[in-house]
Amino acid sequence: MAHRRKRRAARPGARSLQGGHVAPLGRSPRHSLPPPAASYASSWFHVGAKKEVICMDNYNPTDLEKESLLLVVTSTFGNGDSPSNGKIFQNALLSTKQLRNKFRYAVFGLGSSMYPEFCAFARSIYQKLMQLGASPVTAMGQGDELNGQEEAFQAWAVATFKASCESFDIRGKHGILLPKAYTCNETWNPKDSRIVYDSQPLDLGKALHDIHGKNVVLMKLTSRQNLQTSKSSRATILIKLSCEASQEAKYLPGDHIGVFPANPKALVDGIISRIVDAPMTNEIIKLETCSDCI
Known part of the structure; x- marks a missing residue:
C-alpha cells in the first residue's frame, strides 16, 4: 500500500488469484472460468492500482503479508477440494494461524449445484481469510454452471469493483465508466x-x-x-x-x-x-x- 500525500487516500495494489490450469486464467478439471474473468483485474483495476493476475500454483502464500487487495476466482473439485494447482495454496492458507497484514479481499467460486459440496473450496478460502482478520469488500460470489454462471460473475465483478473503489477511496470513482458487457441490460426491440x-x-x-x-x-x-x-x-x-x-x-x-x-x-x-x-x-x-x- 503506497501513500502519496496525507490528504490523498492509499491506493490499492490489486492481485487476482486464479484457481485452475492453463494461464492466464485456467480451469479445473471440470469448471472453466467465465470468459470475462480473463480481463477483469487487468482492465478494471488499472485505476490508481498496481495489479497482477496470478495462477494459484504460482502464488507465494507468504505474499499475503504484502497484499492490500486480493481477488480469488477458483473452482471446487471432488469432495470440496481445491483444483490440482491450488493444493499448495490450500494447505498453506488453512495452516496459517495469524496474519499481521489485515488486507481486503473478494472471492468468487465456480462449480455445479449438482454436487453437494458446491463451491466448497472457494467458501473455505473466504471464511479462512475472514477468520485471519482480512476484510471482505463484498460477499462471496458463486457461479453455477447449470444456472447463469457468467451472469453471476458479471454481477459479482461490478459489485466488487465498486466496493473496492469505495473502500480505498479512489479519486473520481463516481465518474468511472464500466465496460458495457457488465452494465448493459438489453430489452426486446x-x-x-x-x-x-x-x-x-x-x-x-x-x-x-x-x-x-x-x-x-x-x-x-x-x-x-x-x-x-x-x-x-x-x-x-x-x-x-x-x-x-x-x-x-x-x-x-x-x-x-x-x-x-x-x-x-x-x-x-x-x-x-x-x-x-x-x-x-x-x-x-x-x-x-x-x-x-x-
Missing part, C-alpha cells in the same frame, strides 16, 4: 432484429452446437426405469439412450448431460404470432440482432 431465411436443410445437431457451443449428439430414448421400489419416497431413474453408429457419445465420469427437448407447440405458436411476416410452418429461419452490449 423489433427494430433491432430481423429474420433471415435459410435455404439449407436443417442439421439440428450442428444448429444446437452453433448456438450453445457444445458437442451435440442426437439420441433417442430407448427405456426409462425407476430403480427404487414402489414403497420408496425417492426416485432413481435409469435412462437408456441410443444414437447413430456414426455418432459416438464420448464422456468421462462426472460429466453432465444436457438435454434439448422439443419446445411445447403452444410456446412456439405464441412466439411466431409476435413475428412480423412470420415464416411458414417448419421453415428454417435465423434471427439476427443488433446489440450495443459489446
Whole structure:
C-alpha cells in the first residue's frame, strides 16, 4: 500500500488469484472460468492500482503479508477440494494461524449445484481469510454452471469493483465508466432484429452446437426405469439412450448431460404470432440482432 500525500487516500495494489490450469486464467478439471474473468483485474483495476493476475500454483502464500487487495476466482473439485494447482495454496492458507497484514479481499467460486459440496473450496478460502482478520469488500460470489454462471460473475465483478473503489477511496470513482458487457441490460426491440431465411436443410445437431457451443449428439430414448421400489419416497431413474453408429457419445465420469427437448407447440405458436411476416410452418429461419452490449 503506497501513500502519496496525507490528504490523498492509499491506493490499492490489486492481485487476482486464479484457481485452475492453463494461464492466464485456467480451469479445473471440470469448471472453466467465465470468459470475462480473463480481463477483469487487468482492465478494471488499472485505476490508481498496481495489479497482477496470478495462477494459484504460482502464488507465494507468504505474499499475503504484502497484499492490500486480493481477488480469488477458483473452482471446487471432488469432495470440496481445491483444483490440482491450488493444493499448495490450500494447505498453506488453512495452516496459517495469524496474519499481521489485515488486507481486503473478494472471492468468487465456480462449480455445479449438482454436487453437494458446491463451491466448497472457494467458501473455505473466504471464511479462512475472514477468520485471519482480512476484510471482505463484498460477499462471496458463486457461479453455477447449470444456472447463469457468467451472469453471476458479471454481477459479482461490478459489485466488487465498486466496493473496492469505495473502500480505498479512489479519486473520481463516481465518474468511472464500466465496460458495457457488465452494465448493459438489453430489452426486446423489433427494430433491432430481423429474420433471415435459410435455404439449407436443417442439421439440428450442428444448429444446437452453433448456438450453445457444445458437442451435440442426437439420441433417442430407448427405456426409462425407476430403480427404487414402489414403497420408496425417492426416485432413481435409469435412462437408456441410443444414437447413430456414426455418432459416438464420448464422456468421462462426472460429466453432465444436457438435454434439448422439443419446445411445447403452444410456446412456439405464441412466439411466431409476435413475428412480423412470420415464416411458414417448419421453415428454417435465423434471427439476427443488433446489440450495443459489446
